[in-house]
Amino acid sequence: MKKVAVIMGSDSDWPVVKGACAQLSEFGIPYEAHILSAHRTPAAAADFAKNARKNGFGVLICAAGMAAHLAGAFAGNSTLPVIGIPMKGGAMDGLDALLATVQMPSGIPVATVAINGAKNAAVLAAQILAVSDEELAARLDQAREKMAAQIAEKESRLQAELGC
Numbered sequence: 712m713k714k715v716a717v718i719m720g721s722d723s724d725w726p727v728v729k730g731a732c733a734q735l736s737e738f739g740i741p742y743e744a745h746i747l748s749a750h751r752t753p754a755a756a757a758d759f760a761k762n763a764r765k766n767g768f769g770v771l772i773c774a775a776g777m778a779a780h781l782a783g784a785f786a787g788n789s790t791l792p793v794i795g796i797p798m799k800g801g802a803m804d805g806l807d808a809l810l811a812t813v814q815m816p817s818g819i820p821v822a823t824v825a826i827n828g829a830k831n832a833a834v835l836a837a838q839i840l841a842v843s844d845e846e847l848a849a850r851l852d853q854a855r856e857k858m859a860a861q862i863a864e865k866e867s868r869l870q871a872e873l874g875c
Contacts, residue, residue, distance in 0.1 A: 712844060713769025715742040715836045716759070718785065720775040722746055724798055727827045728774045731796070734833035738850050740840065743768075749775070749784035756781070760788035770794065770836040773821075774829065777801040779811035782821045792839050794832045795821045 715735055719728050728744070735742045747756040763771060771789060774796035775781035782795030797808035805826035813823040824831040834851075841848040 712739075712741060712847070713840055714767050715740055715833070715840075716763055716768045716771045717742055717744040718747050718756075718759070718771065718773045718781060719744070720746070720748050720750075720773075720781045724774045724776070727798065727829050728796070729829075731772055731774075731829035731833040731836075734830050735836065738833075738837045738847065738854070740833075740837060740847070747781070749780040750778070753784070756784055757788045760785040763789050763791055770839050772796065772832045772836055774798055774832075775812070776805065776808045779808035782812050782823075783815055783819065786815065786819045786821050792836075793821045794835050795823045796829055796832045797823065797826050799827045 717728060717731055717735070719725060732742060732744055745759065747759055749756050760771065768791060771785050771791050771793045773782035773785050773793060776798030777800065779795070779797055782793050786793040795812035797805055797812045799805035799808075801807060809823070809826055812821055815821050822835060824835065837847060837851055841851055
């Protein structure tokens, strides 16, 4: 199975980003997490992105706030799928990061999840990898069934409380 790279621009992103790592672990997907900055370590970030495919990665997840250039920088240096996680914070409380992550030029896409949407970034990475991995696809199906069962249980408890 291909690995997923989970890249954050700063260690301050870790409290949110570790949710993506936990979700990847739950699906049995190997991953590496790194701190690389598009602005403070541009050569190292570009080198990682350029060599990601040959180093066994299948998807790149990039989390960044404010200027949020990280996902775009990785997408510009790799043809692997890039998923951006805009991080909450800054003067615009994450809206600037969302816009910077989602507004990419034609030909250099970044799939973008919600602000602080680390878990969904991991699920999307799993779905991308599952295109060519039936066992992973089955684990995703099981996760969906589990979510549906949890909602059905919550509905049952609500209806019991309402006396219906």
